[in-house]
Amino acid sequence: MRQPSPPLKRQYLLAVGVFALLLVASFALFADLLVDQFSRSYLEDVLLSGRAQAEELARQLGGNAPLYRVVETRKEALSRISATLARQDVIQTAQVFDERGRLVWSTTTRTEGLVGGFPDANAELVVGAPEGVVETGTTYEIRVPLQDVGTVVVAVSKAALAPRIALLRRRLLLHTAVAGGLALAVLAAAVAFIWHLVQRNAALEARKRMDEELAALGSLAANLAHEIRNPLNALSLNLELLEEELHEHRAEGGTVGLARREVGRLSRLVNDFLVYARPSPVHRERCEAFEVLREVAALLGPSCEKADVALTIDAQPVVLEADRGQIAQVLVNLALNALQAMEQSQARRLELRAYARGQRAVLEVVDSGPGIPSEQLGRVREAFFSLRKGGTGLGLAIADRIAQAHGGSLELENRPEGGLVARLVLPVATRSEAA
Template identity: 40%
Template sequence: MRDHRWQLAVILLAIATLGGLILIIPPKQVQTHNILHHLFFLPLIASGMLFDWRRVVLITIWAAGAHAPNLWITWDRNPVRAADNAAEFATFSTAAIITGVFSERERRQRKRLEETKRQLEEVYQELQQNVEKLRRAERLSAVGQLSAGLAHEIRNPLASISGAAGILMRANAPPADVEDCLQIIQAESTRLSRLLTNFLEFARPRSLRLQPTELGPLLESVIALAGHQAAAAHVLIECHVKPGLDLVQCDPEQLKQVLLNLMLNAVQSSPTGGVVQLRARREGFRLILEVTDEGRGIPPELRERIFEPFFTTRENGTGLGLAVAAKIAEQHEGSLAAFANDAGGATLRLELPLREVPAS
């Protein structure tokens, strides 16, 4: 507002100065009066750019009063020129008023845009705050679910250990019961250790250690590790590797962990005499690793849930193996998914990007 007052004062002073010069300068200096006449255009247009059209009209009236002596002096000497000057001044005034109209519209539009921008910024800030609150709520919810799942999984082994310890505390416990209790304590302790190890691997996964890896030997080591359990369950393991996958860029230890988990799950799901297949192939710039079994399969409504922490369909499962495997796949910028196969069993498909192997 104060700036507008100064601007108005400067424009009025400029017009008054031009009018004063017209009165001071002798009429015979026609060229000078002609220049002063055209200089009126500057404050008029400036007023149109700075103020609304109503104020421009008042400034135009003020300018007309200041310009009147010029017209009067010119009329005595050259009426035609005076009429031209009057027409030019009317044109100046009209141009100033029109400029004031458009300038006012532009200022209103700018004000609306600024108000809209301010509102959008407020909405954006509020949205950011709500998103952050939602993320915190999701993290708290996830922590709560993990804690509840961990507590549930720990409760049963602890109950078994507590019961076995109670029997051992009896002075007259039979030797056979003592042996059974010791086996229970050892088995449940091993189960708790495996549970906590898997939980830590899920909650605090280590960073990737990518390196050139020979895929064939890695798959052979996975088959060798899973072979003992497969032999005990009378399950056959087959491996099929398509050409062109000699060397891949990956974290071999984590990839081996994922594949071993998938293989052991497949063996446990397979019937006696069943076949578990491990297949590897290349699709474009993706490495596809599939583990297929001939078990009962996974119901469609559970194919997403099996990757949730502590979700398991097995009595002795921890529900963390596939969750850890999915997280490792995500670290590799890949994916892990479950599908049904033609044999009625399940196929777990691991897809990983084929990164460029550095030159040795």
């Protein structure tokens, strides 16, 4: 599997790095703006509420009566206002000044909060100071005029506001950091997924290229094999004739016979290769497994007899839907492998079996030979892989290809008691009526 090239990986990582950096920077900027905006609007809220308190105080003290008298008569209302102010611990004081700027009424901080009363101190207000909010060193003073008779001043403590704003700031920063972290996690997941897709795509492309190259090479080789086959056949025929002629003149034709056998082997190799490289189409038909096995046994009979192999058939009734010729060819190939493998064996038994396994028909060629070394089991069906002297290594490759073309598979399994089971698993016929 070809991996994406290193420059592509580097570019991809660079792009991801830049993107992550931009994301972090934009979150930091966003957090800064957000914190600033929220702190400002919190302060505005507090000041607005302070203004409302000051206006309420001014309303309570309104009228034409002298301010001292009013303060005296509205004591109760003023202490209610004091209590309300006491609950808002950001408000430091509320004060009432007369028209000459002398302090007439003021809340004072006690342990129980703010309480109102006549001040001892002679705090004075600069007459003519602007209305609205005035920022001093430790407070924001909200000034509301009291018609022409004085001014109400509510002071919001900066020191009390600071920890609240700091808390608000911390919370906002925490939330933004969590949102940023989540966004980064999503980005990381997306990046990993995209990288996976890129890799898969690269692997698929590499595979496609390799398939195309192999297909081109295969077709070239098949054409070559096809061209070789005819002269080989002619050569074989001529060698046969030459051998016969030599027999007439001399008693031996050894060298020619050897040449003819070698040409025959070459011819078989070319034919096998052509079967492998140019598989014929599958012509499916319904066939009884037993019939196929019987046909195979008939073909193998003479070879088995010659090799002193006991051949048996054990077939349960099962109907296949397969290319009968191709399946018989595969079984013969598997059986020939078995016969070749049993040449050195003491007991030589070959069994052809058939049975159903769910929706599959199973055809087995079981022998009593040495089996296949387990480390080679995974490789024996590769084309041109052979452990046999003179073997071309195409028998199992062709069998595997034909099984797959039928929508089935070829399984190879060593038996615990010795020998190999070559198992062809094929689809059963779906229609129930007889063929």
